[in-house]
Amino acid sequence: MAHITINQYLQQLYEAIDNRDGAFCAQLLSFKHPHVANPRLQLQSPEEKCQQVLEPPYDEMVAAHLRCCFAVANHDFVEAYKFQTLVVQSFLRAFQSHKEENWALPLMFAVTLDLRIFANNAEQQLQRKGKGQPGEMLEKAAEQLMSCFRVCASDNRAGIDDSKKWGMMFLSNQLFKIYFKINKLPLCKPLIRAIDSSNLRTEFSPAQTVTYKYYVGRKAMFDSDFKPAEEYLSYSFDHCHRSSQKNKRMILIYLLPVKMLLGHMPTLQLLRKYDLMQFSDVTKGVREGNLLLLNEALSKHETFFIRCGIFLILEKLKIITYRNLFKKVYLLLQTHQLPLEAFLIALRMMKVEGVDLDEVQCILANLIYMGHIKGYISHQHQKLVVSKQNPFPALSTLT
């Protein structure tokens, strides 16, 4: 396959299209397939050959693909991206004309995946040259993917087996990747709504579902909807293929903070298994109410956490750490009427800068407001009065 001629290649494609062999078509147009490294196919002007064998719009699609191979061979990803856009556009034209059949879905997956990857590469290439706005290429690629998505989502005519709707989840996963990258999370919303309202939502392939739930879970996490986030990410983690350790690790990076915020601390074995020891001190600090340790851990691994986009989430663990710290104060003092001074001393011990009684009161008020502490502040007496029963309810019982 790697050394076939252009004619053989086109013949194979023609045959695959004729057979509606979506999987093989996909291979022949995918950059995961070795044919793209075949110098005989890296043509600068494949148009004529293509149009002699294939009918439109397939000829255009394939010609653009071969131009794309040519561009990639020359390491010109901007060019490759442009031609891949053409591939997707002409594919879409063909795809739209496939009434009540969906054999071309694998092909769509292949060309759209490559489009996203090239958009990424093109952008990096442009950025290195100091040209272009960050995200611009990806945004344009997202537009293309959206038009594919619309075609899939609006296929109401075909029966369930032939429905193009099966392509929705793959496309939305690709779009999620772009939107997360260019920080346009709100754009995920219509996609999620479309999939959640689809009757296929539980029928998609496990692989796609795992990816989908991973992104929906991350989105929920960024929206501070931690309960649904935990649900999605847990599903994703539990159903991710056991051999995809890298993916499981990625899921954990978001699942861990969410779980911790909800009061479930990861074991050291888990962190070790997935090489996430950056979390170990964070976990320890939170569990022990050791604000100092937490702050140190956060600043030590700040770049890692920021790069993962979880720094701000982990910061919220401080609230739980306050709660654990204050619970220790309560346990030490063995009383239900706790002087605010005591908390101030504890916070100062943790080297919290510029803290004063008003701030203690503020932190306590927040903890009470969020239900972490059952009690009230007596402003007049500068005391925290906690409930006699279960003044520090377990985190996991909070709603």
Place this chain on the structure above:
Amino acid sequence: MAANTTQTAPSTNSYGGATEGQVHENPEWEKARQALASINKSQNTTKTAQATATTEASQFQQGATEALQQQQYYQWYQQNQQQYPGYTYPYNYYYPMAPYGGAYPPNQYNVPQGHFPGSPATNGQPASTPFHSSQNTYNPPNSMSYQPSDPNQMQVYNHSQGRSGYGQGFQSQNKYPATGAPQQQPGQFGPGAGRGEANKAKNQKQGQQLWHRMKAPGTAALKFNFPKRPYQVPCSSANQAFSSGDQASGVNPSPSSPAAATAAPGPQDWPQAMKEYVQRCFTACETEEDKDRTEKVLKEILQDRLKDGSAYTIDWTREPLPLKAKSRWESQRSSESSMGRGGSTGAASRGRGHRLGNYRNIFTQRSPSSSSSHSSSRSPSPSHSRHRDRSNQRHRRFNVYSDSGSQSDSSMSSDLRPQLSRRGQKGARGRGNNRDRGRGRGSKANRGRNMEDTSSPIPKKRKGGNAGLDFHDPNREAKKQSRAARFHKQLRSEPLVLSINTLELPDGTQEGLNWEDCPIVGTCQDITKPYLRLTCAPDPSTVRPVQVLKKSLEAVKADWKNNQDYAYACEQMKSIRQDLTVQGVRTDFTVEVYECHARIALEKGDHEEFNQCQTQLKALYKDNPSENVGEFTAYRLIYYIFTKNSGLTTELVYLTPALRADVCVAHALSLRAAWALGNYQRFFKLYLQAPRMTSYLIDKFVERERKVALRAIVKFRPDLPVQYVQSTLGFDSLDSCMMFLTGLGVAFTAYDPQKIDCKASTAIL
């Protein structure tokens, strides 16, 4: 398809003699063959000339017929095309099951390569040549293989290959058209059926399809051969098929003209019962006239059946034979002949041409079972036939026109129509341009045919005066429909041009145009200038150069300090910005302008302008670091708090330690941290210490944060002095705090109006 048949049949008949003996060894086959041959005859008798011209192509469409033709062609090709070594390739594919297959190298894929160098370049169409040459050359092996008159072999060929296998090839091609216009032929090309069949005959099919693909241009040529002139342009590559067979032809000078028509193959997936029914019908015929009649009636019946899908459901074994339909047919015939002629004057569109191809293919489908037969009543008479062929060729062309032309759109489904008309226009054009070429080709084809004639008998029957029949096709509607259904199966008519110009490259400017690529230098000396959104290329005389703009900026600043007229200041700033953009000026001065405008906009709460400036500044700072980077970075951070945008996370990535140390940025970061943890105490403390114009920005959401904070403050408390709230929430006076509280409807204790009744207020908040 009709065309197809017509062409194949004559060739079959005329040259069939050689193979007759072996054909007879398989009586069943012979029957079917004769039946189909007779079908074809009615239309074809007069068209021998075209038939010969196009035989090369047509034979590819007709699995069985080929066998016969191949023999004749073999010699001919031997003479003309010995330089083509590649016939092994198609042969291999074509007879994948035959024992001889082994004799040929299985590397079919190599053939096209081999052809390239080998094929003479006279055609001027290098790309298409290999296909044609392979088509042509594949004959020899073919004919040789079955020469030995091995009946089994014939059977293999006819039944497994010629029928299902062959059909597969077509079927696959048909899929597209069928899906493109599913409503038109719901039953005929059912995807399920097609797929199933495809799987069954996978091996064969692969070969077949490859084969079909290869020959696609050739088949197209067939179609267009009759209506030579009008269709010349589109089918130039098709023409190649002929020219390559006939090396002398310089007929196709334009190599780039695309293969206009894909072979629109016949209905491959007819139910077996129906095919048998067709055979039965023809075997029942006694005279040639009967067969003619039967054929026409049958066509109507089948078309209808296929159209409404009943072809797959009814019991064909019980279907009455159509011979009785005689009288009806007679009348139809006369009326159609006139119609046909009338239609011939109409411009033939390319679309019609394509349908023509389909029309031929319908017959093709039938021919595999019968095509190799030849009627013993036909006697060789080369000279005669040649003569007649010429005249008939012309007739035929007209007939084709009327056929396709008169039917044009009426039966098309609505989704097909736009394409059709478009194609039609193109076709008309092509016709005018290529008249001569078409003619030349035709004559060459004839020449080639003559050579064949010398070596093979020509059927007597054909010569008979059936020529008139060609004009009257009672099944025009049916043909038209099938053509329309396969209309989509077309190669591109015009050279494919990959156009990526529409995808504009991202550039650094907001306006979407890269001004740096076309720098202009303004000459306008006005200090102030009203802002007008540019709708065309800027005129240098209205653009101010940088020196003037510097004065302008000072003037605007002064005016702002004195008059605080934001509308005026904003317009002037926008106009300065525009002049800078137009001239591609991206310097420290540009940064200054944007910073200035951003501050003014911030002061007046003009979000839109502020954000525009921020976006520009972010880009500008990359090349023009300013001492105010920290300030505007802080504004951006705080703006993220305002919008609660998750982009804050990514913004943090880009904060260098140096930037973090900046007063404004550090302040913004602690403000953000306090805000994230709901530490209102600290948040409002920082609010009161806000550096530069940060407080303007915080003002935008300070109310919101106060509300949130108050909710936490008042929860689970007995009471709370207002003074505490005032200091905690950063109010500068008790009054403003009271106003805020009463505005929210906070309840105060009965015994002290300076104390908040927290329990009651919690419910309100």
